[in-house]
Amino acid sequence: MINVLFGAKPDMWAEYEAPLNDAFAKSGLQVDLSVDHAPSEVDYIIYSPAGTVSDFTPFTRCKAVMNLWAGVDSIVGNQTLTQPLCRMVDDSLSRGMVEWVVGHTLRHHLGMDRHILGQDGVWRSEFFPPVAPDRPVTILGIGQLGAACGQALHQLGFPVTGWSRSAMDIPNIRCLQGDAGLQKALTGAEIVILLLPHTPRTENILNAERLALLASGACVINPGRGPLIDDNALLAALDSGQIGHATLDVFRAEPLPADHPFWAQPQVTVTPHIAATTRPETSSGIIADNIKRGEAGEPFLHLVDRTVGY
Template identity: 70%
Template sequence: MLNVLFSAKPQAWDAYQAPLSDAFAKAGLAVALARDHAPAKTDYIVFAPNGPVRDFAPYVNTKAVLSLWAGVETVVDNPTLTQPLCRLVDPGLTRGMVEWVTGHVLRHHLGMDAHILGQDGIWRDEISPPLAAERPVTILGIGALGAACGQALAGLGFAVTGWSRSPKDVPGLRCLHGAAGLQEALRAAQIVVTLLPQTADTQNILDAQNLALLAPGACVINPGRGPLIDDAALLQALDSGQIAHATLDVFRREPLPADHPYWAHPQVTVTPHIAATTRPETAAKIIAENIRRGEAGLPFLNVVDRQLGY
């Protein structure tokens, strides 16, 4: 019998207990799932950063820490975490991100706000968007989420450039990498979507210099991580007209404080970190598969590289 500790906020237990138990049974695993296993007797930890476990040192026999979140920036530098850490790559989460990103890219591409918000008796027939092929879109970060979003947009006819820090090849996308590739990816882009992990290298990647590379009147869409954007630089670019609109789902501090300038800015849309949420039913299958692999002596899926931070 394996002891699996569930460490997340209390209300998550009700959502995850049944899907995890079902997934373990279907994977042929005999598991005692609980929120209070003794550390020395815990085989695996199902982990969320908002749960009670902060010190991993007592978990001397734990074989892996399995994250319920795609992002691991809040735990990857924890000095007590010596066990393998696996981030969540979940098809349900990916599909949610694809739908959110596609919806907001189409919203800006089609100029939908002018008609949705402008129900005032004025016939605005001068608003006619180009075809998707004439609208350059750049995706910063072409891991699992970025690649899926980029391919979905390419399937709609958009000219999509994907950028990553190391070389990648994603069918349907023009792929660039490195510092020089970043400038080329941003130059003249009309819509930019940020889906990079949060690391020291990606912090403020959209700063004043890089925002200036975008086409005048470009739109910024950030469902990745708040610190990817230099907030002061973005606000200045919005006020100058260099950036026409920013749709932001993630922020340096969450919930976004009520007095933050983003709330009142007419060219900013704030969404409350809902672009991609973990779905218990699909996430449970990923957790169960990783435990099955661990017990079978196979490599874990999606192990975090501590030096890279993801």
């Protein structure tokens, strides 16, 4: 019997218990899934931020920790974690992110708010957007999610530039890297999408100096991580008109406090961390498959490299 501890947020247990047990049964694994296994008896931990496990020291038998989210910044620096850590890589996560990013990109590209919010009897025919090939888009972070979003935007005709720390070669995306590449990627961009992980090297990567590189009135879309943006610099750029709008799905503190200036800034759209939501049915199958690999002595999939933080 394989003992699996559900150490994610307690309120997630009701939606995950049945899908996980179904996935384990389909994989042929004999699993005892519980929220209260004794630490010394646990073979695998299913984890999420704000879950029930923060000290991994007692879990001496644990073979791996399975993260339910794509991001691991809440756990990767935990000094008690010595077990292998696997992040969630799920096609449904990618699909959800692509749909959210494309939807908000088109919203700003087309200027939809002018008409959706302007139902006041005024015939606003003075504005029409450029076609997509004339609207440069930059994506900071072209891993799996960033590349998927870039391909979808390319299919719509947008010229897409992607930036990463290390060299990448992705069809249909102009790939840049390094500090010089970052400046080039941002200069003149009209829509910037942030899909980087949060690490010490990416915190405040979009600061006042770099916001000034964008085209005047540019749009910033952040479904990545809140600390990627210097909040005060963004608010100042919005006030000056250098940034025309910011659509933000992630924040330094979540839920976003009711007194945060973003709520009062009319050129900010706040969405409640919904761009890419882990879905129990598909993620349960991925966890079951990874545990099956571990039990067979095969390498785990989607292992986190803690030296780089993702």
